[in-house]
Each structure stands twice: as C-alpha cells, then as structure tokens.
Amino acid sequence: MTTENFDTLIIGFGKGGKTLAGFLAKKGHKVAMVERSQEMYGGTCINIACIPTKSLVLSAEHAATHQPGTFEEKQMYYSNAINEKTRLVTALRKKNYDTLNTNPNVTVIDGLASFVSPSEVEVTLSKNQKSLHIQAGNIIIDTGTEPYMPQIQGLEQSQRIYTSTTLMEKQRLPHHMIVIGGGYVGLEFASIYRAFGSEITILEQRDTLLPAQDRDVAEAVMQTMQGQGIQFHFHANVQRIHDEAEQTIVEYTNESGQKQEIKGDAILVAVGRAAVTTELKLAEAGIATNERGFVKVDEHLRTNVPHIWALGDVNSGPQFTYISLDDFRIVRDQLYGDGKRSTLTRHHVPYSVFITPPLSHVGLSEEEAKRQNYEIKVAKLPAGANTRAQIMRETTGLLKAIVDAHTNKILGCTLYSAESNEVINTVAMAMHADMDYQILRDTIFTHPSVSEVLNDLFSLL
Ligand SMILES: Cc1cc2nc3c(=O)[nH]c(=O)nc-3n(C[C@H](O)[C@H](O)[C@H](O)COP(=O)(O)OP(=O)(O)OC[C@H]3O[C@@H](n4cnc5c(N)ncnc54)[C@H](O)[C@@H]3O)c2cc1C
Numbered sequence: 001m002t003t004e005n006f007d008t009l010i011i012g013f014g015k016g017g018k019t020l021a022g023f024l025a026k027k028g029h030k031v032a033m034v035e036r037s038q039e040m041y042g043g044t045c046i047n048i049a050c051i052p053t054k055s056l057v058l059s060a061e062h063a064a065t066h067q068p069g070t071f072e073e074k075q076m077y078y079s080n081a082i083n084e085k086t087r088l089v090t091a092l093r094k095k096n097y098d099t100l101n102t103n104p105n106v107t108v109i110d111g112l113a114s115f116v117s118p119s120e121v122e123v124t125l126s127k128n129q130k131s132l133h134i135q136a137g138n139i140i141i142d143t144g145t146e147p148y149m150p151q152i153q154g155l156e157q158s159q160r161i162y163t164s165t166t167l168m169e170k171q172r173l174p175h176h177m178i179v180i181g182g183g184y185v186g187l188e189f190a191s192i193y194r195a196f197g198s199e200i201t202i203l204e205q206r207d208t209l210l211p212a213q214d215r216d217v218a219e220a221v222m223q224t225m226q227g228q229g230i231q232f233h234f235h236a237n238v239q240r241i242h243d244e245a246e247q248t249i250v251e252y253t254n255e256s257g258q259k260q261e262i263k264g265d266a267i268l269v270a271v272g273r274a275a276v277t278t279e280l281k282l283a284e285a286g287i288a289t290n291e292r293g294f295v296k297v298d299e300h301l302r303t304n305v306p307h308i309w310a311l312g313d314v315n316s317g318p319q320f321t322y323i324s325l326d327d328f329r330i331v332r333d334q335l336y337g338d339g340k341r342s343t344l345t346r347h348h349v350p351y352s353v354f355i356t357p358p359l360s361h362v363g364l365s366e367e368e369a370k371r372q373n374y375e376i377k378v379a380k381l382p383a384g385a386n387t388r389a390q391i392m393r394e395t396t397g398l399l400k401a402i403v404d405a406h407t408n409k410i411l412g413c414t415l416y417s418a419e420s421n422e423v424i425n426t427v428a429m430a431m432h433a434d435m436d437y438q439i440l441r442d443t444i445f446t447h448p449s450v451s452e453v454l455n456d457l458f459s460l461l
C-alpha cells in the first residue's frame with residue numbers, strides 16, 4: 001500500500017476547495033486535490049448547477065422570443081441549447097482541471113476518498129480501483145450535496161424521473177413536465193422548460209410559494225409564472241408514481257385530502273439536497289455530523305477534529321457557490337490571516353432565483369422587519385418604471401426597499417426585475433458599508449441602466 005504525504009488534502013473539487021488549493025499552493029503548500037468524478041472537475045456549480053442552468057435560462061429566453069410554432073421547432077431550440085450548455089461546461093471543466101493540474105504544488109487525484117483515521121485518508125483510484133493512502137497536516141472536506149430523493153411509492157421504479165442533473169442531459173424536450181418541489185430548483189427549471197415550450201405543473205407540499213418573501217412579492221412572482229402558463233398546486237402530498245406506456249401518473253392528495261392525479265412525460269424531483277458524506281466514512285476519523293449527515297463545524301468551519309475543516313454545502317450552511325467561496329476566505333484567514341472572519345461576521349448575503357425575470361433579495365423582508373419590531377419605511381415601485389427595462393421590453397416585476405425609520409439604514413431590499421441579479425449586489429454593498437439609504441437615492445448612476453432604478457426606489461422614502 002502506497003502512502004503519500006501532503007501538507008493539505010482537499011476532498012472534493014468544489015468552489016471553496018479549489019480556491020483554497022490554488023491559494024495554499026501559492027504559499028508553498030504541497031496540496032492533494034481528490035475528486036471522485038472526471039465529469040466534476042470544478043465542482044457542482046460549473047458542471048451540473050449554476051452555470052449550465054443559467055446557460056439554459058438564456059437559451060430558453062431566446063427561444064421564447066422567437067415563438068417557435070410546432071413542437072419540433074421547440075425541440076430544435078432545446079437541442080441546440082443542450083449542446084451549447086454542454087460546450088460551455090466542457091470548456092469550463094477543462095479550464096478548472098488544467099488550472100490546478102498544471103500547478104506544480106498541486107496533485108489532482110482521480111478517486112473516491114474515505115477516512116481511515118483522523119490523519120489518514122484512503123483514495124480508491126478511479127482508473128484501476130487500487131488504493132492510495134494520503135496523510136496530511138490539514139484536511140479539507142468539500143464534498144457538496146446531491147439531490148435528495150424522497151420516499152414515494154413507485155419513484156425508484158419509474159423510468160421518467162429526473163433530477164436537476166439528469167434533466168439537463170435529456171435530449172428530448174418534455175411535453176408535460178411535473179415538478180415536485182417549488183423551491184429554487186423547481187422554480188428555475190419550471191421557468192426554463194416553460195420558455196422552451198413544455199407544459200409545466202408544480203406540486204408543492206407547502207401552502208405557499210416563496211415563504212421567506214413578503215406576500216405581495218410572492219403573489220407578483222406567482223401571477224407572472226401563471227401568466228407564462230405554469231400551473232401550481234399547493235398542499236400537494238405526492239403518494240404514488242407509476243408509469244404507463246407513454247406517460248407517468250403522479251397521484252397526490254390536495255389540501256382537503258382528496259386524491260388527485262396528473263399525467264406527464266417527465267417528472268423532476270426538486271425537494272432539496274442531501275449531504276455527500278456516506279462514502280467519506282467520517283466516523284473513522286471521529287468527525288461529528290448532524291442528524292441529516294451534514295458535517296458539524298464551528299463558526300470558523302473547523303470540525304470537532306481540529307485539523308479538519310468542512311467547506312461549502314456539506315457543512316450545512318446556505319447552499320450557494322458564493323458561500324462556498326466565502327468559506328474559503330474563512331479558512332484562509334485561519335491559516336494566513338487574523339482569523340477573525342467567521343460565519344458570525346457574515347451578513348447581508350444576497351440571493352437570486354433565476355426565473356424570468358429574476359427575483360433577488362438581500363436582508364429582511366417587510367414582514368420579518370415588523371416581526372423584529374423595527375419601525376420601518378417601505379418603498380415600492382413597479383419594475384417597468386425603469387427606462388432601461390422598457391428598452392429591454394422586460395417591464396414585469398416589482399421592487400421593494402425596507403428602511404429603518406429611525407436610523408435611515410437599509411434593512412432589506414427585494415428586486416423582482418430584469419438584471420436584478422446584478423443590481424442586488426449594489427444594495428448589498430451599501431448595506432455592508434452601513435450607508436444611509438440616501439446614498440443610493442442620490443448616487444450618480446449611468447443612464448439608461450437598470451441600476452439607476454435605485455435612485456427612484458429610494459426617492460420614494
Ligand atoms: C440546479 C442548481 C442550480 C444552482 N444554481 C446556483 C446559482 O445560480 N448560484 C449559486 O450560487 N448557487 C447555485 N446552486 C448551488 C451551488 O451549486 C452549490 O452551493 C455549490 O456548487 C456547492 O459547492 P461546494 O463547494 O459545496 O461543492 P461541490 O461543487 O458540490 O463539489 C463537491 C465535489 O466533491 C466531489 N466528491 C464528493 N464526495 C467525494 C469523495 N468521497 N471523494 C472525492 N470527491 C468527492 C464531488 O464529485 C464534487 O465534485 C445551484 C444548485 C443546483 C442544484
């Protein structure tokens with residue numbers, strides 16, 4: 001059995017891990033990066049999540065603009081989009097691999113890692129299934145999450161079940177896709193596939209859409225998506241799934257417990273994601289996990305074993321690529337900084353749901369601010385008030401800002417509009433800098449731009 005020694009071992013090619021690998025290599029560390037799949041160099045985001053989905057969002061919006069008439073024409077746009085997505089992802093994957101693999105201080109190892117002890121990890125090599133043992137002073141777990149599959153009768157047997165990963169490999173556009181789960185993944189894929197021309201029905205077990213948002217925002221999103229032709233069923237409790245020759249039947253109960261059924265030719269399961277920790281054999285190293293299998297960490301992302309950290313989705317923090325990147329910064333500052341950065345100092349994290357138009361948010365909602373007993377001022381503006389939106393012919397949406405009436409500090413902002421995924425970062429930055437809202441009201445922005453709508457929105461206060 002070969003044993004190799006490294007200063008740092010990183011398990012999983014995720015955002016935080018790969019960034020840390022490059023950083024530590026620059027500092028002279030000998031780094032091993034172990035990745036179980038050659039299809040995953042660069043991690044989930046670039047291969048099967050953020051990047052391919054956003055490529056499809058753009059292609060789907062183009063397809064919708066051209067209004068293809070027949071299903072075969074829609075299919076053609078879809079096939080081209082899948083090909084373009086594959087081209088992009090393949091190029092990014094290669095770039096990610098080459099960046100680390102050509103670094104003289106980094107060794108990329110294709111294999112599945114599992115702990116043997118707190119300081120030793122066994123890697124089953126992909127090419128020949130032989131084992132390599134690695135010992136390292138520091139070990140970083142960045143193994144991410146994967147789609148959670150609920151216990152539903154018939155789900156495993158059905159040939160028409162897809163996850164976010166497998167759906168993007170599907171060459172034929174579904175005629176009618178049933179989406180189980182109306183969260184981030186469910187909404188984004190519903191929006192994408194509807195724009196390509198599929199019929200879409202969302203089955204959501206909660207009683208409402210976007211529970212963290214104010215009701216006026218959630219209502220605006222729902223009305224827009226319904227206007228695009230997407231059907232919603234809330235309180236839907238899926239009981240059974242079974243295939244027929246051409247279609248699959250999904251049986252569920254509604255709010256009053258009545259049995260309903262619906263037929264589709266593709267079922268997307270989008271009910272959250274599970275930690276990828278089983279094969280790591282964490283117990284061999286005594287690493288503690290929570291009841292859902294996510295690695296427990298402190299505010300500096302250290303596990304209960306001091307030289308082992310966990311970054312990204314697997315540590316049960318918010319599941320975003322930019323959080324995995326920020327996790328890197330926390331560990332970087334532990335190893336080479338003042339060590340003050342932590343999850344406790346992480347505030348005003350923005351997010352975007354990439355429906356059309358995108359929904360972006362930072363800070364508190366109006367309802368949450370009231371619950372926290374703030375005295376607030378609220379500004380609301382239709383997205384179409386912005387001239388840039390009019391030029392882009394994307395006037396749908398709603399903008400909302402919540403400000404502390406006593407201090408004039410921005411408590412929260414929701415932008416449901418074209419380009420909101422860009423503009424929300426300006427608001428988040430203002431909040432980080434603890435600016436009064438008047439700065440956004442009076443800053444000189446270029447014209448015509450979507451950003452300048454912040455002048456108008458904050459002028460309403
Ligand atoms: C459909 C979808 C769309 C998304 N869109 C966005 C978005 O627009 N913006 C955003 O910020 N976030 C988005 N996310 C979330 C984002 O993709 C994740 O938060 C992020 O990729 C997590 O990165 P990570 O660092 O945790 O690890 P990952 O990138 O998940 O990497 C983990 C790696 O570890 C490897 N691995 C696992 N176990 C082992 C083992 N035992 N040995 C060796 N290797 C192993 C895996 O193969 C994988 O490559 C999206 C997620 C999904 C599902």
Ligand SMILES: NC(=O)c1ccc[n+]([C@@H]2O[C@H](COP(=O)([O-])OP(=O)(O)OC[C@H]3O[C@@H](n4cnc5c(N)ncnc54)[C@H](O)[C@@H]3O)[C@@H](O)[C@H]2O)c1
Binds near residue numbers: 184270318
């Ligand atoms: N734009 C982005 O940044 C982006 C995009 C996609 C995913 N993500 C990340 O990925 C994570 C996972 O996304 P997701 O959509 O899978 O999870 P999610 O937690 O966002 O949503 C899951 C939804 O499924 C519902 N649900 C659960 N079980 C159900 C059942 N049996 N039947 C019907 N509905 C059910 C839940 O009530 C919830 O609304 C997100 O939390 C997010 O952090 C981010």
